Amino acid sequence: MDKKSIKKYIQYKVRQSWSTYPVPMPRQTIRNIEINLYKEFENLSKEEQEKLLVSNDLIVVLTFKFLDTVSDIT
Structure with missing residues (x-):
């Protein structure tokens, strides 16, 4: 897979997992999550x-890595 395909795949998985919650989330919020998780994937x-x-466990692992990164900064 090339980089663009991988990025689209991760975006799809994020949308699929985060849009199933009973509480509606703004599209911009989901987009920010996509961007941050893809950055973690690139690292x-x-x-x-x-x-x-x-x-x-793609989304789960990336989410935990992102949370670790954020907690290290603060």
Whole structure:
């Protein structure tokens, strides 16, 4: 897969997982989540990226990595 396909796949997975909540979320909020999780994905090594793309825990792992990054900053 090329970078654009991977980015679209991650965006799709984020929308799919975050839009299923009973509380409606603004599109801009979901878009910000997509951007931040993709940045976390880019920071991973090639091996980690390949493993995550085939796993079912893609969004969960990226979300936890993002939360770790944010907590380190504050």
